[in-house]
Amino acid sequence: MENFVFNVPTKVYFGQGQIRHLPEALAPYGSKVLLVYGGGSIKKNGLYDQIYQVLADFEIVELPGVEPNPRIDTVRKGVDLCRKEAIEVVLAVGGGSTIDCAKAICAGVFYDGDPWDFTGDSSLITAALPLATILTLAATGSEMNAGGVLSNPATQEKLGFGNKILIPKVSILDPAYTYTVSKYQTAAGSADILSHLMEQYFDKTPGTEIQDHLAEGLMKTVIELLPVALAEADNYDARSNLMWASSWALNGLIGRGKSGAWSNHAMEHELSAYYDITHGVGLAILTPRWMMHVLNEETLPYFVRFGKNVWGLTGEDEVVAIGGIQKLYEFFVDCDIPMTLPQVGIDASKLAEMATQAVKHSTIATRAFVPLKETDVLAIFEASMEEMVF
Amino acid sequence: MENFVFNVPTKVYFGQGQIRHLPEALAPYGSKVLLVYGGGSIKKNGLYDQIYQVLADFEIVELPGVEPNPRIDTVRKGVDLCRKEAIEVVLAVGGGSTIDCAKAICAGVFYDGDPWDFTGDSSLITAALPLATILTLAATGSEMNAGGVLSNPATQEKLGFGNKILIPKVSILDPAYTYTVSKYQTAAGSADILSHLMEQYFDKTPGTEIQDHLAEGLMKTVIELLPVALAEADNYDARSNLMWASSWALNGLIGRGKSGAWSNHAMEHELSAYYDITHGVGLAILTPRWMMHVLNEETLPYFVRFGKNVWGLTGEDEVVAIGGIQKLYEFFVDCDIPMTLPQVGIDASKLAEMATQAVKHSTIATRAFVPLKETDVLAIFEASMEEMVF
Incomplete structure (x- = not known):
């Protein structure tokens, strides 16, 4: 066995109805939230409304439309939004693509260059907004790790990035949110x-x-x-x-x-x-x-x-x-x-x-x-x- | 499956020679260390000397002699030492007994009553000194969890206690330290x-x-x-x-x-x-x-x-x-x-x-x-x- 460091501090709330803990989970990080999500399935299954209900005391800015195989353009859009709106904490709601995109946004806010650079050199990631996730697809593991993958359609590239500061602070894992997954x-x-x-x-x-x-x-x-x-x-x-x-x-x-x-x-x-x-x-x-x-x-x-x-x-x-x-x-x-x-x-x-x-x-x-x-x-x-x- | 919260933020340095990371691991918590250990086996196998070498810039106060099935008297002694010496971080070096004893000390410092009370009601634990561990026996798991067990020879009782704030901040797991275990x-x-x-x-x-x-x-x-x-x-x-x-x-x-x-x-x-x-x-x-x-x-x-x-x-x-x-x-x-x-x-x-x-x-x-x-x-x-x- 080789030497290693293991440090996964994510606080996982696992089980049906755990979204009720979302306010207390986000509160330590701020009240201004960027809600990152994908194609709108969370509107169909009621999760979107639930989030607004439990986060009534928070101010929410939205970044919808994250693609499967999330694109660097969406990351750039998210970084701009965070800066413009002075976002304090990012809440990714979806599968691995949404969470990966949110990770790049969290880091991009503190980086002067283009966040695509992270895929070539993750050491450019030196600070990040705190990230919380609500998982809606069992797949990538992004809800409890430091990595992500981004796509750049302009160059036909799909590449990874990662840094321990991107590990989600909080992840809500409610298996019932995956009932509607095809x-x-x-x-x-x-x-x-x-x-x-x-x-x-x-x-x-x-x-x-x-x-x-x-x-x-x-x-x-x-x-x-x-x-x-x-x-x-x-x-x-x-x-x-x-x-x-x-x-x-x-x-x-x-x-x-x-x-x-x-x-x-x-x-x-x-x-x-x-x-x-x-x-x-x-x-x-x-x-x-x-x-x-x-x-x-x-x-x-x-x-x-x-x-x-x-x-x-x-x-x-x-x-x-x-x-x-x-x-x-x-x-x-x-x-x-x-x-x-x-x-x-x-x-x-x-x-x-x-x-x-x-x-x-x-x-x-x-x-x-x-x-x-x-x-x-x-x-x-x-x-x-x-x-x-x- | 029942609902649960999983949150184990311990930073584990695993492998031979990882003690070299001890100074950087302790530094965020302070420079005044209570070194808690057991019967002296760490003096025989050289670990004791290694600790003093790498912690040359720290001030170390010792609590030796923690018993297998650690006794409440030793906890009381440790609490007194921490208060008297204004200890900032506790370093437990040993197996589960030493770590469990150290956990009770960490919590006892912030508790006005007798730390034995924790075994009846762990909610009495409301604050704790930060704890680091160097494990020398593969057994109890105390190096990466919130619990402990104490013995009270006066009443012939051996009882548990636990609180998430007692989870070690850092644990150094070097398998070579267990070579000398019988x-x-x-x-x-x-x-x-x-x-x-x-x-x-x-x-x-x-x-x-x-x-x-x-x-x-x-x-x-x-x-x-x-x-x-x-x-x-x-x-x-x-x-x-x-x-x-x-x-x-x-x-x-x-x-x-x-x-x-x-x-x-x-x-x-x-x-x-x-x-x-x-x-x-x-x-x-x-x-x-x-x-x-x-x-x-x-x-x-x-x-x-x-x-x-x-x-x-x-x-x-x-x-x-x-x-x-x-x-x-x-x-x-x-x-x-x-x-x-x-x-x-x-x-x-x-x-x-x-x-x-x-x-x-x-x-x-x-x-x-x-x-x-x-x-x-x-x-x-x-x-x-x-x-x-x-």
């Missing part, structure tokens, strides 16, 4: 959670039994309960387990003490940057192909462990290893996730260009579980054009 | 970790798959690595996994969203209060007997899950359930933990009296996984007089 987005969100876990699980740092066992526990939780949430949208237990799993998959518990580049995220960010597809769906498509591509004599034990401990398989090592990959693929198919690139509108025309960018924008060529060159990424993209056959 | 204390500490996990795992709150899978992951980590640490005292990977498991077994991750009284701790606290035995050993002795006592038609599924997911057993439900209990018992035996009460110097003379106190000092008669009356506790104590036969 099956498609529910499945995509869970694919994102699983991907976070797998990106950290498949790692060669020795002596990380605790991280690995905990990752297996979270994967099994998602694998058991996503089908329940898909079958019964308002199943509280399923929604609550998925929501809490999203936070723990990516707040340091699973990854601290390990190191290495995230292969599937590096590749998927190019798909999203070029085609604006749903992040979790891109990850679901790529991951089993990546697994088959990197499975070799040296990595076999990791996939055997995955097949045994996550999917409960037994038998010969190679059978268990490939069986685990097949199980994962079939799980995504069964959850109605489109599992080829053409199904999400991606043809072969830009695969090579995206492969080049994936290597350029990341350290997967040197620091990944199995280092990936452009030819490797291209092979994984090409394998993603057709259904897998086991 | 086999006996290493095994007892891991039995304590396992007990924390089992006390929370065996709980009837529905819809807690995430907590249960994570508890299983932590239990498997301890079960795999305790034997390694016993065989090779300076095995860094084993020591680091056990140390990190101690923190996560009892910082809220496993227990939040559930409820219920802790049966084995309630019973063991009486053994320790009357006979001053090692807490983890008492728990190891009691737990398998408690399991056999509460195993019935209704609780069978919980024990089947335990046998399958923690011990990898398969077969008929009843065989798996009892097999899991047997595996746990044999694991403790294999780790050379004395597994009967007479082996730790407890005879039958006070069993009935301790059973009465266990029910009186806790809510196990009403809120436990299986409610326990005095006759139940007595039966478990009596079963603990002899070796188990399966």
Whole structure:
């Protein structure tokens, strides 16, 4: 296990009706609030009205319209609003995209340049407005961590940033707010959670039994309960387990003490940057192909462990290893996730260009579980054009 | 899953050599430090000298001699010292007993009455000195949580207290500091970790798959690595996994969203209060007997899950359930933990009296996984007089 610092001070109010604690949670930070949200689903499900009810004593300025794969333009707009209105605290209400956008706004207020700079150098983040979140989609873990991802359509780039001062001060996690999330987005969100876990699980740092066992526990939780949430949208237990799993998959518990580049995220960010597809769906498509591509004599034990401990398989090592990959693929198919690139509108025309960018924008060529060159990424993209056959 | 608040802001510096961060970690809280420690093992292993080296710019006042099962008298002494010396921050160096004692001191400074009062009413804790810890024993989890346990030899009481303001601000977790822990204390500490996990795992709150899978992951980590640490005292990977498991077994991750009284701790606290035995050993002795006592038609599924997911057993439900209990018992035996009460110097003379106190000092008669009356506790104590036969 490697040395690390773990410090996640977010105060999480978990459970149905916890929004009643919002006023006391925000009060220490100020009374002038920037309310950041997305496409308006919170108006349909009543959450928007609830917020205005409980925050009757606060002054609220709104930044609606944050996009999935949030755009740098929206961040810039938010920074301007914060300065103009002397905002004291930012309240992000939505999924990971909204929270990520809000994080960049919180930091951008104290930065003289363009907040897109953060994606190249997060050390430019030196101060930030306090951030609170109300989560409406179990997926990215942004509600309890320091990172975010932004898109720049002008340059077709989708890149990350992060700084510990961006960790939300308060997050309200009410599983009932995810009852109205579509099956498609529910499945995509869970694919994102699983991907976070797998990106950290498949790692060669020795002596990380605790991280690995905990990752297996979270994967099994998602694998058991996503089908329940898909079958019964308002199943509280399923929604609550998925929501809490999203936070723990990516707040340091699973990854601290390990190191290495995230292969599937590096590749998927190019798909999203070029085609604006749903992040979790891109990850679901790529991951089993990546697994088959990197499975070799040296990595076999990791996939055997995955097949045994996550999917409960037994038998010969190679059978268990490939069986685990097949199980994962079939799980995504069964959850109605489109599992080829053409199904999400991606043809072969830009695969090579995206492969080049994936290597350029990341350290997967040197620091990944199995280092990936452009030819490797291209092979994984090409394998993603057709259904897998086991 | 029940509603809950999760908020563990402790900044953990994990890994070998992290003590170099101690000055920067303490500086925000002040320069006048109360150094709380136990029997002097930190002088033998060099940690004491290291502390004075890195804290050359701090003024240190000492409170040595904290007992295993820390006594209220030592707390009172520490409170007096803090007041007399105008201490600004408390640094506890040791295992759970030292940290628990330090927590009571931190709170006692701001309380006009006797700190023993906290064990009856933790709401009397309204302010506290900031606490930092350097952990030297993987066991109680006190390094990353809000609670503690104190002993009062005058009244033969051992009782808990807790308040979120007592959560350590900083904890340095260097697994190498546990290399010199004896086999006996290493095994007892891991039995304590396992007990924390089992006390929370065996709980009837529905819809807690995430907590249960994570508890299983932590239990498997301890079960795999305790034997390694016993065989090779300076095995860094084993020591680091056990140390990190101690923190996560009892910082809220496993227990939040559930409820219920802790049966084995309630019973063991009486053994320790009357006979001053090692807490983890008492728990190891009691737990398998408690399991056999509460195993019935209704609780069978919980024990089947335990046998399958923690011990990898398969077969008929009843065989798996009892097999899991047997595996746990044999694991403790294999780790050379004395597994009967007479082996730790407890005879039958006070069993009935301790059973009465266990029910009186806790809510196990009403809120436990299986409610326990005095006759139940007595039966478990009596079963603990002899070796188990399966």
